[in-house]
Amino acid sequence: MTRKQQVEPYDVLIAGGGLVGASLGGALAQAGLRCCVLEAVPFAAADQPSFDERTIALTWGSRLIFAGLGVWPQIIATDAEPIRSIHISRRGGFGICRLDCTGMGVDALGYVVPTRVLGRVLLDRLQQALGVDYYCPARVEAVQPAVDRVTVQVKTEQGSLQLRGDLLVVAEGGRSSLREQLGYKVYARPYEAEVLLTTVSTGQSHNGRAFERFTEHGPLALLPMRENRYSVVWTLPAARVDHLRACDDAQFLAQIQADFGYRAGIFTAPGIRLRYPLARSRVEPLAQQRSVLLGNAAHLLHPVAGQGFNLGLRDVAHLAEVLATAHQHGEDLGSDRVLQKYTALRRDDIRRVQGFTHGLMTAFTQQWPGLSLARQIGLLLVDSLPLVQRRLLQHTMGLAGPRSQLSLGLPLARPTGENE
Ligand SMILES: Cc1cc2nc3c(=O)[nH]c(=O)nc-3n(C[C@H](O)[C@H](O)[C@H](O)COP(=O)(O)OP(=O)(O)OC[C@H]3O[C@@H](n4cnc5c(N)ncnc54)[C@H](O)[C@@H]3O)c2cc1C
Secondary structure, X not given: OEEOOOOOXXXXXXXXXXXXXXXXXXXXXXXXXXXXXXXXXXXXXXXXXXXXXXXXXXXXXXXXXXXXXXXXXXXXXXXXXXXXXXXXXXXXXXXXXXXXXXXXXXXXXXXXXXXXXXXXXXXXXXXXXXXXXXXXXXXXEEEXXXXXXXXXXXXXXXXXXXXXXXXXXXXXXXXXXXXXXXXXXXXXXEEEEEEEEEEEEEOOOOOOEEEEEEOOOOEEEEEEOHHHEEEEEEEEOHHHHHHHHHOOHHHHHHHHHHHHOOOOOOEEOOOOOXXXXXXXXXXXXXXXXXXXXXXXXXXXXXXXXXXXXXXXXXXXXXXXXXXXXXXXXXXXXXXXXXXXXXXXHHHHHHHHHHHHHHHXXXXXXXXXXXXXXXXXXXXXXXXXXXXXXXXXXXXXXXXXXXXXXXXXXXXXOOOOOOOO
């Protein structure tokens, strides 16, 4: 679908209309900026990388950002299930840790939402918003930054076109190619594991409880879904993913039951089994030459702690606020001053979450001498020390560090005299 209403140049061009790019389009429209979202793959296509069979865990912090954007009522009304507690354990170990929302004074630690549901709400918002042009299918093939503008070459079904803006946001995901064209340094490493993703039911009510179980094959997460189903996110060596996908349903259920145990009940009715290769990456810098990297294009994480999109949504909230303020003061949105302001706000959060996620994977998958005991003691300590637990939850719920206006659940102000 192609929709064009604005006159060029745009304030902001967004390459990639996945979870992060679509969220940013909605945020910039709320702030009264004129932007263009360019998405290569249609929403309903089988190979749409952002809106697929996955369910993802949104933190309480992300709930607040979506509330500020005015789309939380639509998300919660469709297919979101609250996570009220998390049970963390290691198979064969004595340590367990239980995290609960009551100590944080909130209704839920987070929510489990199918990415397609989230995508539908975000795209509906984009299509209704004034000030946003949405092109799809439209692939950004080349970028030319200049002193006063950035220009992109876009391939659409109707042919090629050229669009100009003050700033280009690269929200192309973890395999971004524009990053290299723009001269960013990308440090990427694959993990020697993949994710097997599926769903299961159990006979017993989940009561909003999620599980993270570290097994000898890899971490196994169960996330509560509607109708007492669980989303299963199981990190495994590739050969074991092959094996589990080739199994029939009864064999698969026997394997997951053996690795997880019976704490959640007896598993039944497995869904389709999908695989995702895993990698981690970071970039230097986060912004330069009238461009900003956002979401997975800026930081690819292991999904073990369910932080990737939540981190990207905090990028969105801070960038939208920095740009809205600059716009109100008549500043050049692609200037080094504006880009540095954004970078200064995001650098620490990104590093912290990257370190936490990779550290968690290393701590629970390596077999170094003494590490097993340290893991058990670590779990018990977090379980028994409320202050440590609170601090951990503040970080994993996306409530630590500098808070943007949207992350307080408040909408971005439009310039005086403008109505949406
Ligand atoms: C198995 C798994 C489970 C996960 N679970 C969670 C979770 O529980 N919680 C969480 O927070 N995160 C989770 N994540 C991470 C989350 O999915 C990502 O962080 C999120 O999808 C990143 O969104 P994005 O928009 O940056 O990138 P993507 O989702 O990759 O979207 C990029 C978009 O850009 C488009 N595009 C690419 N190149 C171009 C171009 N040149 N021109 C135009 N368009 C282009 C693509 O078609 C795509 O639509 C999980 C990831 C995996 C793999």
